Amino acid sequence: MxxxxxxxxxxxxxxxxxxxxxxxxxxxxxxxxxxxxxxxxxxxxxxxxxxxxxxxxxxxxxxxxxxxxxxxxxxxxxxxxxxxxxxxxxxxxxxxxxxxxxxxxxxxxxxxxxxxxxxxxxxxxxxxxxxxxxxxxxxxxxxxxxxxxxxxxxxxxxxxxxxxxxxxxxxxxxxxxxxxxxxxxxxxxxxxxxxxxxxxxxxxxxxxxxxxxxKGRKRKFLVSAVPDELPVKVQDFDVEHDYLVTADGTQARIRRRGQNNQFTYTHTVRRPVIDGQRVEVRRSVTGRDYVALRAQREPHHCTVHKLRRNFMLDGYSYSLDIYRAPYPPRCAGGLVLLETFVRFGAEPNLPPFLKIDREVTDDPHFSMHYLSADPQAASS
The missing domain is CATH 3.40.50.300 (P-loop containing nucleotide triphosphate hydrolases)
Incomplete structure:
Protein backbone atom coordinates (compact mmCIF):
# COMPACT_ATOMS: atom_id res chain seq x y z
CA MET A 1 0.00 0.00 0.00
CA LYS A 215 23.12 -1.53 13.49
CA GLY A 216 22.54 -0.66 17.10
CA ARG A 217 19.90 -1.62 19.60
CA LYS A 218 17.52 -0.22 22.15
CA ARG A 219 18.71 -0.75 25.72
CA LYS A 220 16.34 -0.84 28.68
CA PHE A 221 17.12 -0.33 32.38
CA LEU A 222 15.06 -0.78 35.54
CA VAL A 223 15.12 2.40 37.64
CA SER A 224 14.58 2.21 41.39
CA ALA A 225 14.60 5.92 42.27
CA VAL A 226 13.88 9.14 40.37
CA PRO A 227 14.35 12.65 41.80
CA ASP A 228 11.38 15.00 41.72
CA GLU A 229 13.32 17.39 39.47
CA LEU A 230 15.84 16.26 36.85
CA PRO A 231 18.98 18.43 36.33
CA VAL A 232 18.45 18.45 32.55
CA LYS A 233 15.86 19.91 30.21
CA VAL A 234 12.94 17.50 29.86
CA GLN A 235 9.79 17.15 27.81
CA ASP A 236 6.94 15.38 29.60
CA PHE A 237 4.19 13.47 27.80
CA ASP A 238 1.04 11.66 28.82
CA VAL A 239 1.07 8.30 27.03
CA GLU A 240 -1.48 5.51 26.71
CA HIS A 241 -0.90 2.16 24.98
CA ASP A 242 -3.49 -0.45 24.02
CA TYR A 243 -2.91 -3.83 22.39
CA LEU A 244 -5.33 -4.87 19.65
CA VAL A 245 -7.04 -8.05 18.52
CA THR A 246 -5.80 -9.10 15.06
CA ALA A 247 -7.12 -11.76 12.71
CA ASP A 248 -3.76 -13.48 12.22
CA GLY A 249 -2.46 -13.13 15.76
CA THR A 250 0.10 -10.48 14.78
CA GLN A 251 0.99 -8.22 17.70
CA ALA A 252 -0.45 -4.73 17.13
CA ARG A 253 -0.91 -1.74 19.39
CA ILE A 254 -2.01 1.89 19.35
CA ARG A 255 -0.58 4.83 21.26
CA ARG A 256 -1.92 8.21 22.30
CA ARG A 257 0.82 10.67 23.24
CA GLY A 258 0.56 14.34 24.06
CA GLN A 259 1.07 17.45 26.14
CA ASN A 260 -1.49 19.97 27.40
CA ASN A 261 -4.36 17.94 25.92
CA GLN A 262 -2.82 18.06 22.42
CA PHE A 263 -2.28 14.49 21.17
CA THR A 264 -0.73 12.52 18.35
CA TYR A 265 -1.65 8.92 17.55
CA THR A 266 0.38 5.95 16.31
CA HIS A 267 -0.50 2.44 15.11
CA THR A 268 2.28 -0.15 15.38
CA VAL A 269 2.37 -3.68 13.94
CA ARG A 270 5.09 -6.12 14.98
CA ARG A 271 5.96 -8.47 12.15
CA PRO A 272 7.01 -12.10 12.74
CA VAL A 273 10.68 -12.86 13.33
CA ILE A 274 12.60 -13.33 10.07
CA ASP A 275 16.25 -14.44 10.08
CA GLY A 276 16.44 -13.66 13.78
CA GLN A 277 15.13 -10.11 13.37
CA ARG A 278 11.84 -8.64 14.51
CA VAL A 279 10.54 -5.61 12.64
CA GLU A 280 8.01 -3.06 13.86
CA VAL A 281 6.15 -0.89 11.36
CA ARG A 282 4.72 2.35 12.73
CA ARG A 283 2.39 4.83 11.11
CA SER A 284 0.69 7.98 12.29
CA VAL A 285 -3.10 7.88 12.39
CA THR A 286 -5.81 10.46 12.95
CA GLY A 287 -7.77 10.86 16.16
CA ARG A 288 -10.79 9.34 14.43
CA ASP A 289 -8.75 6.31 13.33
CA TYR A 290 -7.45 5.95 16.87
CA VAL A 291 -10.97 5.81 18.31
CA ALA A 292 -11.98 3.19 15.74
CA LEU A 293 -8.90 1.07 16.42
CA ARG A 294 -9.36 1.33 20.18
CA ALA A 295 -12.67 -0.49 19.79
CA GLN A 296 -10.54 -3.52 18.84
CA ARG A 297 -8.66 -3.62 22.16
CA GLU A 298 -7.37 -6.99 23.28
CA PRO A 299 -9.59 -7.97 26.27
CA HIS A 300 -6.77 -9.87 27.99
CA HIS A 301 -4.53 -6.79 28.13
CA CYS A 302 -4.87 -3.62 30.19
CA THR A 303 -4.40 -0.08 28.97
CA VAL A 304 -0.90 1.09 29.91
CA HIS A 305 -0.68 4.63 31.30
CA LYS A 306 2.71 6.35 31.47
CA LEU A 307 4.39 9.64 32.10
CA ARG A 308 7.18 9.74 29.53
CA ARG A 309 10.07 12.10 30.28
CA ASN A 310 12.38 12.68 27.32
CA PHE A 311 15.81 14.24 27.81
CA MET A 312 19.27 14.35 26.28
CA LEU A 313 22.60 13.67 27.97
CA ASP A 314 26.08 13.38 26.43
CA GLY A 315 24.69 13.08 22.92
CA TYR A 316 22.19 10.33 23.77
CA SER A 317 18.42 10.69 23.78
CA TYR A 318 16.69 9.01 26.74
CA SER A 319 13.09 8.10 27.51
CA LEU A 320 12.11 7.66 31.15
CA ASP A 321 8.80 5.79 31.38
CA ILE A 322 7.02 6.21 34.71
CA TYR A 323 4.03 3.88 34.85
CA ARG A 324 0.85 5.45 36.25
CA ALA A 325 -2.35 4.20 37.83
CA PRO A 326 -4.49 2.36 37.02
CA TYR A 327 -1.65 -0.14 36.88
CA PRO A 328 -1.79 -3.49 35.06
CA PRO A 329 -1.55 -6.32 37.64
CA ARG A 330 2.03 -7.14 36.67
CA CYS A 331 3.33 -3.69 37.59
CA ALA A 332 1.07 -2.97 40.54
CA GLY A 333 2.54 -0.29 42.74
CA GLY A 334 4.45 1.37 39.95
CA LEU A 335 7.38 0.82 37.63
CA VAL A 336 10.05 3.04 36.08
CA LEU A 337 12.06 2.06 32.99
CA LEU A 338 14.80 3.99 31.16
CA GLU A 339 15.36 3.43 27.43
CA THR A 340 18.01 4.65 25.01
CA PHE A 341 19.32 3.59 21.59
CA VAL A 342 22.99 2.59 21.55
CA ARG A 343 25.27 1.58 18.69
CA PHE A 344 26.77 -1.89 18.93
CA GLY A 345 30.12 -1.77 20.71
CA ALA A 346 29.23 1.42 22.60
CA GLU A 347 27.99 1.90 26.14
CA PRO A 348 25.68 4.73 27.20
CA ASN A 349 26.70 7.04 30.00
CA LEU A 350 23.76 6.29 32.26
CA PRO A 351 22.36 9.38 33.98
CA PRO A 352 24.07 9.76 37.36
CA PHE A 353 20.96 11.39 38.83
CA LEU A 354 18.92 8.19 38.41
CA LYS A 355 19.29 5.13 40.61
CA ILE A 356 19.62 2.27 38.13
CA ASP A 357 18.77 -1.16 39.49
CA ARG A 358 19.85 -3.30 36.52
CA GLU A 359 19.63 -3.73 32.76
CA VAL A 360 16.51 -5.55 31.56
CA THR A 361 16.93 -5.24 27.79
CA ASP A 362 16.56 -8.97 27.13
CA ASP A 363 14.25 -9.80 30.03
CA PRO A 364 10.82 -10.70 28.57
CA HIS A 365 9.20 -9.88 31.92
CA PHE A 366 9.84 -6.19 31.22
CA SER A 367 8.34 -6.07 27.74
CA MET A 368 5.25 -3.88 27.60
CA HIS A 369 3.26 -6.73 26.05
CA TYR A 370 4.01 -8.92 29.07
CA LEU A 371 3.46 -6.14 31.60
CA SER A 372 0.10 -5.15 30.12
CA ALA A 373 -1.31 -8.69 30.19
CA ASP A 374 -4.01 -9.46 32.74
CA PRO A 375 -3.43 -13.07 33.92
CA GLN A 376 -6.89 -13.27 35.52
CA ALA A 377 -8.66 -12.16 32.34
CA ALA A 378 -6.62 -14.61 30.26
CA SER A 379 -7.59 -17.54 32.52
CA SER A 380 -11.29 -16.70 32.68
Whole structure:
Protein backbone atom coordinates (compact mmCIF):
# COMPACT_ATOMS: atom_id res chain seq x y z
CA MET A 1 0.00 0.00 0.00
CA UNK A 2 1.38 3.40 -0.97
CA UNK A 3 2.19 5.77 1.87
CA UNK A 4 3.46 9.31 2.46
CA UNK A 5 6.52 9.69 4.70
CA UNK A 6 7.77 13.04 5.97
CA UNK A 7 11.37 13.34 7.20
CA UNK A 8 13.11 16.38 8.68
CA UNK A 9 16.85 16.92 8.36
CA UNK A 10 17.95 19.29 11.10
CA UNK A 11 20.98 20.12 13.21
CA UNK A 12 23.62 22.78 13.58
CA UNK A 13 25.58 24.53 10.82
CA UNK A 14 27.93 22.39 8.70
CA UNK A 15 26.44 19.08 9.80
CA UNK A 16 26.20 17.43 6.38
CA UNK A 17 22.53 18.08 5.59
CA UNK A 18 23.13 18.74 1.90
CA UNK A 19 25.00 15.46 1.46
CA UNK A 20 22.46 13.54 3.52
CA UNK A 21 19.64 14.97 1.41
CA UNK A 22 21.32 13.58 -1.70
CA UNK A 23 22.03 10.20 -0.09
CA UNK A 24 18.47 9.76 1.15
CA UNK A 25 17.00 10.88 -2.17
CA UNK A 26 19.00 8.19 -3.97
CA UNK A 27 18.12 5.62 -1.28
CA UNK A 28 14.38 6.13 -1.77
CA UNK A 29 14.50 6.52 -5.55
CA UNK A 30 16.34 3.18 -5.88
CA UNK A 31 13.43 1.60 -4.05
CA UNK A 32 10.82 3.11 -6.33
CA UNK A 33 9.64 5.97 -4.11
CA UNK A 34 8.68 9.38 -5.42
CA UNK A 35 10.97 11.88 -3.65
CA UNK A 36 10.09 15.50 -2.90
CA UNK A 37 12.92 17.70 -1.60
CA UNK A 38 11.53 20.58 0.46
CA UNK A 39 14.07 23.44 0.40
CA UNK A 40 15.20 25.33 3.50
CA UNK A 41 12.93 28.37 3.66
CA UNK A 42 15.49 30.48 5.55
CA UNK A 43 18.15 29.97 2.87
CA UNK A 44 15.66 30.84 0.12
CA UNK A 45 14.72 34.11 1.82
CA UNK A 46 18.15 35.13 3.12
CA UNK A 47 19.83 34.45 -0.22
CA UNK A 48 17.26 36.77 -1.78
CA UNK A 49 18.76 39.83 -0.13
CA UNK A 50 17.39 39.83 3.43
CA UNK A 51 19.86 41.13 6.02
CA UNK A 52 18.98 40.96 9.72
CA UNK A 53 21.32 43.89 10.36
CA UNK A 54 18.93 46.08 8.37
CA UNK A 55 15.80 45.04 10.30
CA UNK A 56 14.49 46.77 13.40
CA UNK A 57 12.79 44.73 16.15
CA UNK A 58 9.33 45.01 14.62
CA UNK A 59 10.51 44.03 11.13
CA UNK A 60 12.60 41.14 12.50
CA UNK A 61 9.58 39.78 14.38
CA UNK A 62 7.43 40.06 11.26
CA UNK A 63 10.12 38.32 9.21
CA UNK A 64 10.34 35.39 11.66
CA UNK A 65 6.57 35.00 11.57
CA UNK A 66 6.55 35.05 7.78
CA UNK A 67 9.51 32.65 7.63
CA UNK A 68 7.64 30.04 9.65
CA UNK A 69 4.56 30.37 7.48
CA UNK A 70 6.60 30.13 4.27
CA UNK A 71 8.20 26.94 5.60
CA UNK A 72 4.85 25.42 6.46
CA UNK A 73 3.33 26.44 3.13
CA UNK A 74 6.23 24.85 1.23
CA UNK A 75 5.82 21.61 3.17
CA UNK A 76 2.04 21.59 2.72
CA UNK A 77 2.38 22.19 -1.02
CA UNK A 78 4.58 19.12 -1.48
CA UNK A 79 2.50 17.10 0.96
CA UNK A 80 -0.69 17.89 -0.95
CA UNK A 81 0.99 16.73 -4.17
CA UNK A 82 2.04 13.46 -2.53
CA UNK A 83 -1.37 12.75 -1.04
CA UNK A 84 -3.08 13.78 -4.25
CA UNK A 85 -1.03 11.31 -6.26
CA UNK A 86 -2.03 8.44 -4.00
CA UNK A 87 -5.67 9.54 -3.95
CA UNK A 88 -5.58 9.48 -7.76
CA UNK A 89 -4.48 5.85 -7.71
CA UNK A 90 -0.68 6.01 -7.60
CA UNK A 91 0.85 2.84 -6.17
CA UNK A 92 4.22 4.54 -5.67
CA UNK A 93 4.97 5.56 -2.07
CA UNK A 94 5.93 9.21 -1.59
CA UNK A 95 8.54 10.79 0.71
CA UNK A 96 9.12 14.42 1.65
CA UNK A 97 12.66 15.20 2.80
CA UNK A 98 12.54 18.58 4.52
CA UNK A 99 15.66 20.71 4.86
CA UNK A 100 14.83 21.83 8.40
CA UNK A 101 11.39 21.80 9.97
CA UNK A 102 9.02 24.00 11.93
CA UNK A 103 10.77 23.73 15.31
CA UNK A 104 14.09 24.90 13.86
CA UNK A 105 12.62 28.38 13.70
CA UNK A 106 12.22 28.42 17.50
CA UNK A 107 15.96 27.83 17.98
CA UNK A 108 16.72 31.07 16.14
CA UNK A 109 13.98 33.09 17.86
CA UNK A 110 13.77 34.55 21.35
CA UNK A 111 11.35 32.52 23.53
CA UNK A 112 8.97 35.45 24.06
CA UNK A 113 8.74 36.14 20.33
CA UNK A 114 8.29 32.44 19.55
CA UNK A 115 5.40 32.22 22.02
CA UNK A 116 3.84 35.26 20.37
CA UNK A 117 4.23 33.73 16.89
CA UNK A 118 2.50 30.54 18.07
CA UNK A 119 -0.34 32.53 19.60
CA UNK A 120 -0.79 34.78 16.56
CA UNK A 121 -1.10 31.76 14.27
CA UNK A 122 -3.07 29.51 16.65
CA UNK A 123 -0.25 26.95 16.59
CA UNK A 124 0.84 24.67 19.44
CA UNK A 125 4.24 23.13 20.07
CA UNK A 126 2.75 19.63 20.00
CA UNK A 127 1.17 20.35 16.61
CA UNK A 128 4.36 21.68 15.02
CA UNK A 129 6.84 19.31 16.63
CA UNK A 130 4.98 16.01 16.99
CA UNK A 131 2.12 16.14 14.52
CA UNK A 132 3.78 17.12 11.23
CA UNK A 133 6.75 14.78 10.80
CA UNK A 134 7.29 11.02 10.86
CA UNK A 135 11.02 11.13 11.61
CA UNK A 136 13.44 13.84 12.75
CA UNK A 137 17.15 13.35 12.02
CA UNK A 138 19.36 15.75 13.98
CA UNK A 139 22.80 15.90 12.37
CA UNK A 140 25.31 17.25 14.88
CA UNK A 141 27.43 20.13 13.59
CA UNK A 142 31.03 19.39 12.63
CA UNK A 143 31.90 22.08 15.18
CA UNK A 144 31.18 19.46 17.83
CA UNK A 145 33.43 16.44 17.38
CA UNK A 146 34.75 17.05 13.86
CA UNK A 147 36.13 20.58 14.22
CA UNK A 148 38.77 20.10 11.53
CA UNK A 149 35.97 19.81 8.96
CA UNK A 150 33.95 22.83 10.06
CA UNK A 151 33.69 25.50 7.38
CA UNK A 152 31.41 28.35 6.32
CA UNK A 153 32.63 28.36 2.72
CA UNK A 154 30.04 25.98 1.28
CA UNK A 155 27.02 28.07 2.30
CA UNK A 156 26.78 31.70 1.26
CA UNK A 157 24.49 32.64 4.16
CA UNK A 158 26.42 30.77 6.87
CA UNK A 159 28.38 33.14 9.13
CA UNK A 160 28.69 31.22 12.41
CA UNK A 161 32.00 30.56 14.12
CA UNK A 162 32.67 27.24 15.86
CA UNK A 163 31.41 28.23 19.31
CA UNK A 164 28.21 29.79 17.97
CA UNK A 165 27.66 26.72 15.77
CA UNK A 166 27.84 24.51 18.87
CA UNK A 167 25.37 26.70 20.71
CA UNK A 168 22.94 26.71 17.80
CA UNK A 169 23.23 22.94 17.45
CA UNK A 170 22.27 22.49 21.10
CA UNK A 171 19.35 24.90 20.78
CA UNK A 172 18.03 23.08 17.71
CA UNK A 173 18.31 19.71 19.48
CA UNK A 174 16.42 21.11 22.48
CA UNK A 175 13.71 22.44 20.17
CA UNK A 176 13.00 18.94 18.83
CA UNK A 177 13.34 17.15 22.17
CA UNK A 178 10.10 15.27 22.68
CA UNK A 179 9.41 14.23 19.10
CA UNK A 180 8.52 10.51 19.24
CA UNK A 181 11.06 9.56 16.55
CA UNK A 182 14.10 11.77 17.04
CA UNK A 183 17.50 10.36 16.07
CA UNK A 184 20.72 12.17 17.02
CA UNK A 185 23.47 11.48 14.46
CA UNK A 186 26.73 12.63 16.07
CA UNK A 187 30.35 12.78 14.88
CA UNK A 188 31.65 9.80 16.84
CA UNK A 189 32.51 8.09 13.54
CA UNK A 190 33.86 9.22 10.19
CA UNK A 191 31.52 11.00 7.78
CA UNK A 192 30.93 7.90 5.67
CA UNK A 193 29.76 6.03 8.76
CA UNK A 194 27.68 9.05 9.77
CA UNK A 195 25.81 8.72 6.47
CA UNK A 196 25.31 5.01 7.10
CA UNK A 197 23.80 5.78 10.50
CA UNK A 198 21.35 8.16 8.84
CA UNK A 199 20.23 5.43 6.45
CA UNK A 200 20.00 3.01 9.39
CA UNK A 201 17.64 5.33 11.24
CA UNK A 202 15.42 5.63 8.16
CA UNK A 203 15.40 1.86 7.60
CA UNK A 204 14.28 1.25 11.16
CA UNK A 205 11.49 3.81 10.86
CA UNK A 206 10.01 2.36 7.65
CA UNK A 207 10.51 -1.31 8.49
CA UNK A 208 13.48 -2.17 6.26
CA UNK A 209 15.53 -3.81 9.00
CA UNK A 210 17.22 -6.15 6.54
CA UNK A 211 18.80 -3.15 4.79
CA UNK A 212 20.27 -1.51 7.89
CA UNK A 213 23.98 -0.95 7.13
CA UNK A 214 25.07 -0.04 10.64
CA LYS A 215 23.12 -1.53 13.49
CA GLY A 216 22.54 -0.66 17.10
CA ARG A 217 19.90 -1.62 19.60
CA LYS A 218 17.52 -0.22 22.15
CA ARG A 219 18.71 -0.75 25.72
CA LYS A 220 16.34 -0.84 28.68
CA PHE A 221 17.12 -0.33 32.38
CA LEU A 222 15.06 -0.78 35.54
CA VAL A 223 15.12 2.40 37.64
CA SER A 224 14.58 2.21 41.39
CA ALA A 225 14.60 5.92 42.27
CA VAL A 226 13.88 9.14 40.37
CA PRO A 227 14.35 12.65 41.80
CA ASP A 228 11.38 15.00 41.72
CA GLU A 229 13.32 17.39 39.47
CA LEU A 230 15.84 16.26 36.85
CA PRO A 231 18.98 18.43 36.33
CA VAL A 232 18.45 18.45 32.55
CA LYS A 233 15.86 19.91 30.21
CA VAL A 234 12.94 17.50 29.86
CA GLN A 235 9.79 17.15 27.81
CA ASP A 236 6.94 15.38 29.60
CA PHE A 237 4.19 13.47 27.80
CA ASP A 238 1.04 11.66 28.82
CA VAL A 239 1.07 8.30 27.03
CA GLU A 240 -1.48 5.51 26.71
CA HIS A 241 -0.90 2.16 24.98
CA ASP A 242 -3.49 -0.45 24.02
CA TYR A 243 -2.91 -3.83 22.39
CA LEU A 244 -5.33 -4.87 19.65
CA VAL A 245 -7.04 -8.05 18.52
CA THR A 246 -5.80 -9.10 15.06
CA ALA A 247 -7.12 -11.76 12.71
CA ASP A 248 -3.76 -13.48 12.22
CA GLY A 249 -2.46 -13.13 15.76
CA THR A 250 0.10 -10.48 14.78
CA GLN A 251 0.99 -8.22 17.70
CA ALA A 252 -0.45 -4.73 17.13
CA ARG A 253 -0.91 -1.74 19.39
CA ILE A 254 -2.01 1.89 19.35
CA ARG A 255 -0.58 4.83 21.26
CA ARG A 256 -1.92 8.21 22.30
CA ARG A 257 0.82 10.67 23.24
CA GLY A 258 0.56 14.34 24.06
CA GLN A 259 1.07 17.45 26.14
CA ASN A 260 -1.49 19.97 27.40
CA ASN A 261 -4.36 17.94 25.92
CA GLN A 262 -2.82 18.06 22.42
CA PHE A 263 -2.28 14.49 21.17
CA THR A 264 -0.73 12.52 18.35
CA TYR A 265 -1.65 8.92 17.55
CA THR A 266 0.38 5.95 16.31
CA HIS A 267 -0.50 2.44 15.11
CA THR A 268 2.28 -0.15 15.38
CA VAL A 269 2.37 -3.68 13.94
CA ARG A 270 5.09 -6.12 14.98
CA ARG A 271 5.96 -8.47 12.15
CA PRO A 272 7.01 -12.10 12.74
CA VAL A 273 10.68 -12.86 13.33
CA ILE A 274 12.60 -13.33 10.07
CA ASP A 275 16.25 -14.44 10.08
CA GLY A 276 16.44 -13.66 13.78
CA GLN A 277 15.13 -10.11 13.37
CA ARG A 278 11.84 -8.64 14.51
CA VAL A 279 10.54 -5.61 12.64
CA GLU A 280 8.01 -3.06 13.86
CA VAL A 281 6.15 -0.89 11.36
CA ARG A 282 4.72 2.35 12.73
CA ARG A 283 2.39 4.83 11.11
CA SER A 284 0.69 7.98 12.29
CA VAL A 285 -3.10 7.88 12.39
CA THR A 286 -5.81 10.46 12.95
CA GLY A 287 -7.77 10.86 16.16
CA ARG A 288 -10.79 9.34 14.43
CA ASP A 289 -8.75 6.31 13.33
CA TYR A 290 -7.45 5.95 16.87
CA VAL A 291 -10.97 5.81 18.31
CA ALA A 292 -11.98 3.19 15.74
CA LEU A 293 -8.90 1.07 16.42
CA ARG A 294 -9.36 1.33 20.18
CA ALA A 295 -12.67 -0.49 19.79
CA GLN A 296 -10.54 -3.52 18.84
CA ARG A 297 -8.66 -3.62 22.16
CA GLU A 298 -7.37 -6.99 23.28
CA PRO A 299 -9.59 -7.97 26.27
CA HIS A 300 -6.77 -9.87 27.99
CA HIS A 301 -4.53 -6.79 28.13
CA CYS A 302 -4.87 -3.62 30.19
CA THR A 303 -4.40 -0.08 28.97
CA VAL A 304 -0.90 1.09 29.91
CA HIS A 305 -0.68 4.63 31.30
CA LYS A 306 2.71 6.35 31.47
CA LEU A 307 4.39 9.64 32.10
CA ARG A 308 7.18 9.74 29.53
CA ARG A 309 10.07 12.10 30.28
CA ASN A 310 12.38 12.68 27.32
CA PHE A 311 15.81 14.24 27.81
CA MET A 312 19.27 14.35 26.28
CA LEU A 313 22.60 13.67 27.97
CA ASP A 314 26.08 13.38 26.43
CA GLY A 315 24.69 13.08 22.92
CA TYR A 316 22.19 10.33 23.77
CA SER A 317 18.42 10.69 23.78
CA TYR A 318 16.69 9.01 26.74
CA SER A 319 13.09 8.10 27.51
CA LEU A 320 12.11 7.66 31.15
CA ASP A 321 8.80 5.79 31.38
CA ILE A 322 7.02 6.21 34.71
CA TYR A 323 4.03 3.88 34.85
CA ARG A 324 0.85 5.45 36.25
CA ALA A 325 -2.35 4.20 37.83
CA PRO A 326 -4.49 2.36 37.02
CA TYR A 327 -1.65 -0.14 36.88
CA PRO A 328 -1.79 -3.49 35.06
CA PRO A 329 -1.55 -6.32 37.64
CA ARG A 330 2.03 -7.14 36.67
CA CYS A 331 3.33 -3.69 37.59
CA ALA A 332 1.07 -2.97 40.54
CA GLY A 333 2.54 -0.29 42.74
CA GLY A 334 4.45 1.37 39.95
CA LEU A 335 7.38 0.82 37.63
CA VAL A 336 10.05 3.04 36.08
CA LEU A 337 12.06 2.06 32.99
CA LEU A 338 14.80 3.99 31.16
CA GLU A 339 15.36 3.43 27.43
CA THR A 340 18.01 4.65 25.01
CA PHE A 341 19.32 3.59 21.59
CA VAL A 342 22.99 2.59 21.55
CA ARG A 343 25.27 1.58 18.69
CA PHE A 344 26.77 -1.89 18.93
CA GLY A 345 30.12 -1.77 20.71
CA ALA A 346 29.23 1.42 22.60
CA GLU A 347 27.99 1.90 26.14
CA PRO A 348 25.68 4.73 27.20
CA ASN A 349 26.70 7.04 30.00
CA LEU A 350 23.76 6.29 32.26
CA PRO A 351 22.36 9.38 33.98
CA PRO A 352 24.07 9.76 37.36
CA PHE A 353 20.96 11.39 38.83
CA LEU A 354 18.92 8.19 38.41
CA LYS A 355 19.29 5.13 40.61
CA ILE A 356 19.62 2.27 38.13
CA ASP A 357 18.77 -1.16 39.49
CA ARG A 358 19.85 -3.30 36.52
CA GLU A 359 19.63 -3.73 32.76
CA VAL A 360 16.51 -5.55 31.56
CA THR A 361 16.93 -5.24 27.79
CA ASP A 362 16.56 -8.97 27.13
CA ASP A 363 14.25 -9.80 30.03
CA PRO A 364 10.82 -10.70 28.57
CA HIS A 365 9.20 -9.88 31.92
CA PHE A 366 9.84 -6.19 31.22
CA SER A 367 8.34 -6.07 27.74
CA MET A 368 5.25 -3.88 27.60
CA HIS A 369 3.26 -6.73 26.05
CA TYR A 370 4.01 -8.92 29.07
CA LEU A 371 3.46 -6.14 31.60
CA SER A 372 0.10 -5.15 30.12
CA ALA A 373 -1.31 -8.69 30.19
CA ASP A 374 -4.01 -9.46 32.74
CA PRO A 375 -3.43 -13.07 33.92
CA GLN A 376 -6.89 -13.27 35.52
CA ALA A 377 -8.66 -12.16 32.34
CA ALA A 378 -6.62 -14.61 30.26
CA SER A 379 -7.59 -17.54 32.52
CA SER A 380 -11.29 -16.70 32.68
Missing amino acids: AEVLKIVLTGGPCAGKTTVLSVLSEFFERRGWKVYRVPEAATVLLSGGVSFAELDARMAAQFQNNLLNVMLRLEDTYHDLARGAIAAGATQSQVLICDRGAMDASAYTEPELWSQILADNNFTTVELRDGRYDLVLHLVTAANGAEQFYTTENNSVRKEGIELARQLDARVADAWLGHPYLDIIDNSTGFKEKLQRVVSAVCKRIGLEDEVPS
